[in-house]
Amino acid sequence: MNILKCDGCGHEMFERRAVCPECRGESFSESEAGEPQTIVSSLLTVTPEGFEDSYDLAVGKLGRTLAIYRKAVPK
Amino acid sequence: MAAIVSAGFSRFGKRKEGILDIAAESALPIVRKHRDSIDFVLVSNCYSGEFNSISGLNNLVTTYLSMDTVPSIRIDNTSGSGGAALFSAVSLVESGRAKAVLLTGVEKMSDRPTKEVTRVISSLLGEREKAAGPSLPSLAGLLTRLYMDEFGASRESIAQVAVKNHRNGALNPNAQIQKVLTLEQVLQSTVIMDPLRLFEISPISDGSTSLLVVPDDMAESYTDKPVYVKGIGMSADSSFLTDRKTFTDIPAVRRAGDIARKQSGIDRPDFAELHDMATVLEIVQSESLGFFPRGEGWKAVVDGVTEIGGELPINTSGGLNSKGHPIGASGVAQTAEVFLQLRNEAGQRQVKNPSNGMMMSMAGFGNSATVAVMGVEQ
Structure with missing residues (x-):
């Protein structure tokens, strides 16, 4: 899973910004950060339009930031 | 003022x-x-x-x-x-x-x-966050797990918020759900985002x-019973949840509350209307506003402190949980409940002789918050 890293101070982000919240830098590079380490997850059974009817939703550590992602539900 | x-x-x-x-x-x-x-x-x-x-x-x-x-x-x-x-x-x-x-x-x-409403409401998240398919209640479900793990809160203590707020809502003629629920009914209702159940989430x-x-x-x-806005504060936080340092505190709520309390000179209100889109949020907000020490809001619910007859009643209107959550109307309705209570016009859900009250209106998952302290005296 990719993260964005500020070219000025190295601050890592999951979501794109125009300006780094730490150093106000405006240049970022995208890099692969591996798989997130799940902090918490749970089964969602009322889902937004455009998504399947249930899935495990998770928040995990990704590099030095957080990620929100769907986990595969074991069959 | x-x-x-x-x-x-x-x-x-x-x-x-x-x-x-x-x-x-x-x-x-x-x-x-x-x-x-x-x-x-x-x-x-x-x-x-x-x-x-x-x-x-x-x-x-x-x-x-x-x-x-x-x-x-x-x-x-x-x-x-x-x-x-x-x-x-x-x-x-x-x-x-x-x-x-x-x-x-x-x-x-x-x-x-419901799926369309869920999609539209979750559109306030970041692009990559949205792509994972969260709903706002789903984030509250994750928060419930984190809160219970971090502070040892019982599952029943979270659900008790819904019992209290539905009991209050049943006393509010304008509430959407006018039905008293038992703890068992709350805990046995449909799972929305495990562990949160249907009756723990505000309706459409x-x-x-x-x-x-x-x-x-x-x-x-205009009236012989005006209600004065003695302090009002607004604060904000990142729209991106993945930037947050913690989920079990809501800094925008805490900062807005600090401003409103300082302006009003009232540190602890007689009662409060909070943004209980999900049961766990009422508890976390009550801690962020300093009503209870961090990690102890759930104990206040269990001990009845936040009931209408308790030391600090919360969501006497039934809250978003029972009164309903027509989104643009909710913060206005929360303010109106404080207005009614301070004028002793809240009928069967009236708090005994309040002189001041607080409302907290929250955007998203604490993306921004407004806190107002109101009172009967200037």
């Missing part, structure tokens, strides 16, 4: 009327009496475009009320729209730019399927509430 001198209500729920009629239902009792005084209208609304295919709602509302030449603005700050609109109304009268602001919060959501709602906000020195010309 600003004062609230009148409030109007619609019943919350699934309504057959269109959004303009719902808005008029709460606004007309105020407009009939004070039409000639009202010189500005604020319409708190979030989704008239998405749910009703309407733009320019504020001007449509003023025209529908035949106040065609009264200037108006629509205020959208997601689920915190009502708080932001109150902040704006207070600012207008305190600056002298307006002398009587009609503030109408309104939303009409129930025409749309239509409804409106209106207020008349005037400068404090004019308040007694």
